[in-house]
Amino acid sequence: MKTVYLDNNATTSVAPEALDAMLPFLRQRYGNPSSMHAFGGLVARDLQRAREQAAALIGADPSEILFTSCGTESDSTAIRSALEVNPGRRHIVTTRVEHPAVLTLCQWLGDHGYKVTELPVDGNGMLDLAEVERAVKADTAIVSVMWANNETGVLFPVERIAEMCRERGILFHTDAVQAVGKIPMDMRRNRIDMLSFSGHKLHAPKGVAVLYVRRGTRFAPFLIGGHQEHGRRAGTENVASIVALGRACELAAQGLEAENTRVRALRDRLEAELLRRIPDARLNGHPRARLPNTTNLSFEFVEGEAILLHLDQAGICASSGSACTSGSLEPSHVLRAMGVPFTFAHGSVRLSLSRYSTDADVDAVLAALPPIIERLRAISPFSRTRMPSAARLAPDPAHKH
Amino acid sequence: MWDYSAKLKDHFFNPRNVGEIPGASGVGEVGSLACGDALTLFIKVDDRGVITEAKFKTFGCGSAIASASALTEMIVGKTVEEAMQITNQDIADFLGGIPREKMHCSVMGREALEAAINNFRGLGAPQARKGEIVCKCFGVTDEEIRRAVRENHLKTVEDVTHYTKAGGGCGQCRDAIARLVDEVIAAERAQAAQAPRRLTTVQKIKKIEDVLEREVRPTLRADGGDIDLVDVDGNRVIVALRGVCSHCPGSGATLSGYVETKLRELVDPDLVLEEAPK
C-alpha cells in the first residue's frame, strides 16, 4: 500500500537534493570546520554557503543566521537571551496558541519569577493587535508570537506587532517554524528582532534549525563553550545537516511560488470537497489568513483518534487535536483557546500538504474519509437529532479551567 | 502512537454488537461529549436473570470502542450476578491489555455495565452516578475514585488519572484525589492487620500467584524475563526464573531483594523465597 503522507506540519520528507548535498560530509569530508588544516578548514566554506542559502530564503544577511539543533533550541535561545539582556524586566507576552516550545517554556518561566501574559485568540484563531498593545508594559522584556500556527495554519500579524514593539523598545521574537518556506518573507522589510525556523519542516533532516538574530540586537548565548557561530552558539557544527538545510532553503525559495499556487489549490480542493461531502463538519481557523498547505477540520459526534486509526489503515497519515492523541485528556490547547464547541473539539483532523503532494493524495483522502466518518457516526451515541441530555453535555458547565 | 494489541485493534476495526435494543431490560449511560468519550450500553435479561443480548454505542477513541465491544461479548450468556463481578481489569485482559494511560476506557465499560444492571433492577436512571463529584473537569465522583483505587491497587494520583481521568484537567482536585488514595490504602492496611493471620495453603498459593502476576511479572517481562511458581511448602515459596533473569548473575539479588519483599508485604511477612534447582 502506498503511503499518503499528509502530515507535513509534523515533519517532512528529506528532499533528495538535500540528502545528496549532505552525504559527502558523512563520508569522506568529515573534517571539523574549526581545524587549521585544509581537510577540515575547507568545510567552513560549505557552512558559509549554507548560511547564505538560509539567509536568502528569508531576506536576511548571512551574519544574522545562527545554526542550532532544533526549532525548540532556537525558541529557547531567543526568549532566554531577551530575559538575560534585560535583567530589570520581568514580563513576557506570548499567546495561548503557541507551540509547547514557547508556551511550556513561558509557563516554566512563570513559575520561576517572571510574569507571563498569554494573549487569547478569537473563534477563527486570530490575534487582536490591540490586545497585544494593551498587554505590553514598561517591564516587558520580550513579546513572542508565532508567525503561523502549527495546528490550524492561521497567520498572525507579526510584522505589525514587531513594529509596535520596536516603537516601545521591546524585543520581538517569532516562532516561524511553520511559516518559513511556505510564505514569502523578507527580513529587510520588517522589524522582527529574532526568528526561529526548523529544518525538518522544510525537507531538511531533523535536528537542525536556524535562529535569525537581527544585526545589532543584544544577545546572550544559550550554549556556552567554544567559539563556534562567533561565540553565539557553542558546539561543533552539525555540518552535514546544516549543508542539507542550506540546500533545502534554496529549494524552498524556488518552490515558494508553487506552494502558494499548486499546493494551495490542492489544499483548497481537499478542504472544499470534504466539507461538501461530510455533513456536520467545520473548518477550524480563519478561512483565508492561513498557510497554503494546512487544513484543520472537525467532524461532529466522532473522536479524532478513532478517525486517525482508520485513516492509518488506509495508508493515510494525518494528525488530530483530540485528547486521546495529544497525550493528555483534553483536546488541543489551540482548539480550546479558539473556543471550538466541545461537540467538535474532540473530532478534529489536521491534513498538511507539501510540494510533493499530488492530486492522487487528495483523491485518496476524499475516497477514504467520508465513509470512515459515516461508520464512526453509526457507532456514536450522539447525532444531530440525538444530542446528549444536559447531564451528559458536560459534567459541570459552570466549571472553568 | 499507542501500542494496541491485535485483539484490541480487531475489536476497534470490527466492533461486535453495535446498536441499540428497543425495549431493553436495562440501559447504562456514562461519559459525556465534553469528556471525549461516552458509552451507552443496552442489555436484555430473560426471566432466569441471564443476559441474552447486549448492544452498545460509543463515542471515543480506539480503546473506548474496543472496550465496549469486548464488554458486550463478555456479558452475553452470564447471569446478572455473574456480570456484576466483571472488573475493568477483566475487560483489559480480554483485549490482551490496554495501554496504562487508557485504562479509563475499561473503567468506563465497567461503569456502564453497572449502570445498566442497576437500571434493570430498578435502582436508578441510566445516567445514575454514586457519590459526590470530585473532579469537575471530567465529572468523576469520590465513590468512583475509591473503587478504581481498590480494584486496581492504584497508588498515585497519576494512576487515578489514567484509570478514571480524574485530575487530568485543571488539576485543582489533585489534592483531594491524593487524600482518597491515602484513605483507601490506609483502610486496606487496617483490614489486612485485622484479618486472620493464618491463610489456608490454597489461599496462600492464590495470593502469591496474584502478587506475582500483578506486581512482579510486568517488571520482569519488561526486561525479557519471567517467573513461575513451582511449589509452596509452609512458608517456603519455590519459584523458577525464566528468560534473561535465569542466567543473569544478578538474579539472586532480584529474587530476595524484590520478589520476596513484595510477597512479604502483600501476602505474609513470614514467607521465604527459594529458587527451584535447575
Ligand SMILES: Cc1ncc(COP(=O)(O)O)c(C=O)c1O
Ligand atoms: C510552531 C512550531 N514551533 C516549534 C517546533 C519545534 O521544532 P523542533 O521539532 O525542530 O524542535 C515545531 C515543530 O514541532 C512547531 O510546529
